[in-house]
Amino acid sequence: MPKNTETTDRHVVLGLFNPATFLPPVLEHIRSQGIPDLLMEILSPLPLETSLLNKPVRIPLHRLTIIGGIVGIGVGIFFAAGTALLFPLVTGGKPIVSIPVVGIISYETMMLMAIVVTFLATAIKIAFVQQSGLRNDPRIDEGSVGLSIQVGNDTAKAHTISQLLQEAGAFEVEIRTIASDS
Amino acid sequence: MSQDPQATEEYSKTAASPYKWEMVVDLDRCSGCEACVVACHAENNIRISGEEEAAEGRAINWIRIERYWEGDYPNVKAKFLPVMCQHCDDAPCEPVCPVYASYHTPEGLNAQVYNRCIGVRYCGNNCPYVARQFNWFDPHWDEPLAEQLNPDVSVRSGGVMEKCTFCVQRIRSGKEAAHKEGRRVRDGEITPACVQSCPTSALIFGDRNDPDSRVSHLKKSRRGFHLMESLGTHPAVTYLRRLSE
Amino acid sequence: MTDRPTVWEEMPKINRDLLSPLQTTTWTYYLWVGVLSCFVAAGAGAWTYQIQTGIGQTDLHHPIFWGSYIASFVFWIGVSHSGTFISGVLRLTNAEWRRPVTRMAELMTVVALLVTTLFVFYHLGRVWRFYYLIPYPNQRELWPNFRSPLMWDATAIFTYATASTIYIYLPLIPDFALARDRIQGWRKTVYGWLAIGWHGSQAQWRTLEMAIRIITPLIVMVMISVHSIVGFDFSMALVPAWHSTIFAPYFVVGAVHSGLGMVVIGLYTLRRVYRLHEYVRTEHFEKLGKLLLVTTLLLAYMYFAEQLTVWYGQVPDHMAVQNSLLYGAYAVPFWFMVSCIYIIPLVTLVWPRFRQWPVGLMMIGLIINLGMYIERMLIIVPPLARPRLSFQWDEYFPSLIEFAILVGTLALALLLYSLAVKFVPVISIWEEKLGKKHAQEH
Structure with missing residues (x-):
């Protein structure tokens, strides 16, 4: 792993949505940015019945x-x-x-x-x-749905996605940077 | 001496086989004098309970004379039934002990390991003969009684179950004496304290595996029965029915 | 989606309502805890005295080797069946109304099991040698005797206690996370550890739900086995009136009976103290009332089957026990018990209007538990008091020291429960939200 602080920082974009306005098309937009479903995660205060994300959860x-x-x-x-x-x-x-x-x-x-x-x-x-850089936001438990996207070290992409989330109706978007601790 | 040569031969062949201790209680001979109870207390360091504890039902007796009245006044009759641990072959008290404090010796004794006992008292419940006695408190003897404790018998602390051992300390010394002389224990050589003290010889003790022993003969008597035989406990104590009536 | 408040909009209120017992404490609570602590201290003193002087401080004497401690042991295990039955069986059958009841019932299970274990120690003659019961390799190469029903019991209760702790903890993880984000101070740190990094991602939810789905049927099976084995403790013995095939199922049903009664008491009290009327509604009391009616009938049926068999057979050993119950030395407690656990619940709970009366149900819960406690005593004492050799017949009534220990232990159970209420949300917050969501969708 190269010892370059700039490139090992990771960004996580978290968008908070009102559950009533949270719609699957957002996910399509993000997918078109080249982010696989595996790097996305939906955070919610209760288990959601329908899985919007297309990732196999294999729990043996x-x-x-x-x-x-x-x-x-x-x-x-x-x-x-x-x-x-x-x-x-x-x-x-x-x-x-x-x-x-x-x-x-x-x-x-x-x-x-x-x-x-x-x-x-x-x-x-x-x-x-928890280790995968997801973060908890107390506001989720107050009745919102969070969409968390890991964008790696591409700062520009992080901003594009945060823009996307805002357009899709997120009432709050955060970019969280996790410094590498190597 | 033998009445059955074949059995005697069998016996000498299996001289190495273990003893099986057996007691016979002749109810026809029991007069209810309770000498056995006193002798047992002296021999086995049984704690002195006193009047108050006895009234609470906590007096410890390894052997007791149960007295039942029959008939109506004035034609009443007292009947005596000496009861001690029956040393059952299929003892209900043994398997229920969670710590193996109660187990069966190869000689057919129902042994109680005082040091292992933690006092759950399940064995006491499961003994149909209520032969098991519990130390509700630490023992104590008034002076000078404490000076006469039997050194061959351990003193049991509070919280421990105890019961008749067939005077295992006497069995041991008897066996050791016989072993030194390179022979088996002779019939009548070992007598538990109760047997020794019985003035009417109502109690007889011996080896069931010895076909010539007195217990082997008496056990076959038509008067013989076991207490609560229907429970299938196979006691090592045989009672002989009363002759009168 | 319509304009009426959805569950999402209600969430801040739900969080506030259900976390408030953790955040605000009144002086009455401190007083209550203080009083309970005094009783616990008195009980502890009585136990210390009993250890110092001997187990003879009880009224036990031969042939009655087991008494109030074992009766309490059986009783408290019965109470512990509340949680598992309510949350296990009702979760298994997807009964939606269970949601506000599960947590407080599971909490009862854990507290009751802690208390149960204590009674084993009270009972031992040499409690300082309790470790002889634990299977560990030792220099004497001695192991405990697993052929003894008491070792089955020890194994079963260990399994049950471990499983119920896990079973209450798993659905608590999201609630711990909720508390972690909202409560400050040292508790935040503790909640942080207990929440093990919960952030509500779908991966976590799916794992949690699957774990609960797997463990629920297992713990129901453990629950049934535990009280069956407690029944085996008696029915494996040769004692007349213990040696009966119905004991295992009868004990299980009896446990659920008293457990449900205890849940009604807890539900009523917590609802009143923490004003949870919005969550714990009359509907819940009504459903519990129906369940209690079922257990009353089931238990009465089994008890009748058992006693009738004995009575018709007229075997003298068994009749001695039954006679002492029906019109002998134990007749008063016997008929009192029969009214408490069968007659009174039956004549009240059959009325639909009665089942909608929370105070009434709470009182039925109290009566049932009083009756079940006496029932445990009557299962243990009269058969031991009437051994086959009638020369040994005797009676038993708990001594003052026993009463002190019993009351102290009851206070300990209440104290532990009261303390737990301040640490754990008494209603599962996320399950409540989920229930509301389901209700709105259908």
Whole structure:
């Protein structure tokens, strides 16, 4: 990476819209500026049903849940069967390894691991998205929709886009510059 | 001495096999004198509870004589039932302990590990014979009773479950003595305190795996039964029915 | 889009309304917290005394080895089912009316589970050796006995507590972000950490929604298993009147019954104290009233099935227990309990007009919970008090120390809940907004 402060600064343009006037054509204009959907993000105070942006969100969360669950079953088998075999003590004429008990304990640890792994993956994913230069604006939660566009180090482009957003009806446009911290 | 040569031969072949301790309670002989209760207290360092605690239902007795009245006045009859830990083969108290404080020894004893017990008291609930006793407080003995504690038996702290051990300390020393002489324990050599003190010999103790032992014979008696046999706990204490009526 | 205020225009007001408990605190609140703290201190003192002198400070004696602590343990786990049932089951069935209720119910779950754990410790004879219950490698190579139902219980409650903490935290992330941007001081920093960089992008929303969608059915399954296992603690034992196949489902329904009652109480109180009438409407009380009616009928049905089976069989061991309930030593609490959890809720809640009366529903919630507490005691004590050897029959009533600990713990639960209300919005703000949006679109 070249050690050039001018070229490593990144710009993020954030336009705030009234949800009633926020219309998909804006996105078309921005796309025509050569900005792929991947660099755009819509910020909202509640989840929007329709995805206006054409980017595949691949979250293999359910797969992680299943993997967590399988690991959990292993943990349960270790506790219920493994520890009993490590130090076999006879109690009440019962078998050392009792299948229903292994079932019950594995069920609980399966659920535990599945939920914990899902949670950790979710938390990491949510926290990680933040790294891409998106910023939060308190006004969004007051009832507006934000459109955030990453334009890299092209200052001229940032201004063009902010112009575009203003024309499209944004009541506030900000250009945020993130200094590279290399 | 043997009445069944084949069984004796079998027994000597399996001389290395573990003992299975068994007690027989002859209800016909029990007079309800409670000498066994006193002997048990002295032998096993059972805490002194006193009148007040006894009234609260907290007196600890590893063996107790349950007294049931039958008939109407003036034709009443007292019936006595000595109850101690039945050392069940399928003991309900053992698997419910979350920390293995209660487990089964290879000799058929239902062992209680005082140091491991944390006092959840599930075992106490699950014992159909209410044989398990709990230390609600730390133990104390009035002077000079504290001077006569049995050094072979550990004193249990508060918060710990305890119960009849079949005088495991006597079983141990008996086995050690026999081991030194390179033989098995003889029948009648080991007597728990209650058995030793019973004036009518209502209590008999011995090895169930020895076909010649007195308990092995008595156990086969037509009078023999187990307490709450229908629960399937397979107790190691056999009761002999009363002969009268 | 029409001219009437849309949900977007209402958002500043919603934010203001629902964040206000976090921002303004009255002197009555401080007084309330002060009084509760005194009770908690008294309870803590009683517990310290019990640890110092021995578990004999309770009225427990053989053969009644379990008493009020275990009853409270079962009761508080029951209360913890409020949150999971309301938010889990209702989220699963897409019941829109759940939105203002979920957060306060989930908060109850977490608080109740904390309190539940305490009762395990109160109960232990040697509480300083509690770590024997934890499976960790040690030099003696001893592990806990997983064949004991108590270890199933420990595992299940650990899972449940972890899962419910996660379950309340996930939908809180956007609300924490909201609070982060609006509250100053040290709390801003804490909210900042807890919001883990939430900024409301669609990628985050989609991740969050998917996580909630995955975890919801799982936690409902955990919830059902937890109280089943609490039921197993009893039904696995040989004790007459415990050893019954209906215990697991009966415990689950009973838990939901008292949990719903607790939710009604919380809903009423919070609505009144924080003037949330705009969000918590009569409609919500009515819906909860209907649910309570369902659980009343279901529980009564199961209880009847259980008792009838015992009565018709006339097995002496079991009859000793049932007789002590019906007309013996425990008849007074028994019939009081029957009126509290079955008869009174049934005759009141069937009236549609009654279900629209929040005060009335709140009182039904109180009565149900009082009744359910007695019910827990009656499940535990009479069967233990009537062992098969009638020579050992005995009675039990909690001692003063037990009462002090019980009241102190109740105060602790209220205190924790009151403190949480000042830190966490009691109504999920974004879910409320979403609900309003759905309502306007349809």
